[in-house]
Amino acid sequence: MIKTITMNNNLTIPALGFGTYQAADGEEAYQSTLAALKLGYRHIDTAAVYKNEESVGRAIKDSGIAREELFITTKLWNDAHSYEGAKQALHDSLKRLGLDYVDLYLIHWPNPVAVRDHWQEANAQAWRYMEEAVAQGLVRTIGVSNFLVHHLEALAKTAQIKPAVNQIRLAPGCYQTEVIDYCRAHDIVLEAWSPLGQGEIFNNSTMQELAQKYHKTIAQVALAWSAYEGFLPLPKSVHEERIKENLDFLDIELSKEDAQTIRNLPGMSAIPDPDTKNF
């Protein structure tokens, strides 16, 4: 049974989500999302830029699961960081998903190339619309993604509603200390994107040893670590067996030492810098 986390707006979010990045629009995104829902996932993470909202929405509808039992997230892409842009983008996402509301709407990146000379103002304007969308019932919770401390502090200057979530890259060997500490201190839920390191943890000998030690798979150990840290992991797979495997990690009780080893795992990808990305 997937637990829930209570956010700073007193709403709850399932403590594990199903990732859909790179699940191709059409059969792949549809079948994998449907499989995830049938296997027990209740939290789906998509984004306008994944170009699969239509297929994800179809799977949600065909699952037959009551809407109020589901938690659906989508994200504002980098071409829409303004009041009007966010308004249009949210309406387009809802239409593609076939939903009346989403549970969580995130600003996907804090500093897109298109607004790099005025990202603070651009985020403030997009956020202003997102706050209105909450009042209108189009979105239940609003949050951000890939925000570092200076982006969160800039947003706080004008925000009426505090972000409830920050979705950032958090994986074995990819631990963003400064922003993690800030979010913990400000009661912002940390969602872990690429909790399996986009596949790079599977050839790691330390992760292989830990999997043997706990009689579990590498993916399950990585997800147990994410939960141990208090993160909300969003593993992605399009294979039913793996989708199922990624649900089954709650019985792992990592030792403090092993958790520390995973946190500091060497050789993993560099942490992305949102201020220098070329999109």
Ligand code: NAD
């Ligand atoms: P991930 O860390 O979830 O890794 C996914 C890959 O791991 C899969 O393609 C598959 O090859 C492999 N895999 C999955 N389960 C496995 C298993 N049990 N055994 C062996 N291999 C397995 O990477 P991700 O998709 O990049 O991240 C997860 C989700 O996070 C995304 O789908 C998306 O929803 C979200 N995300 C958000 C951002 C952002 O900027 N906000 C960026 C990237 C991803």
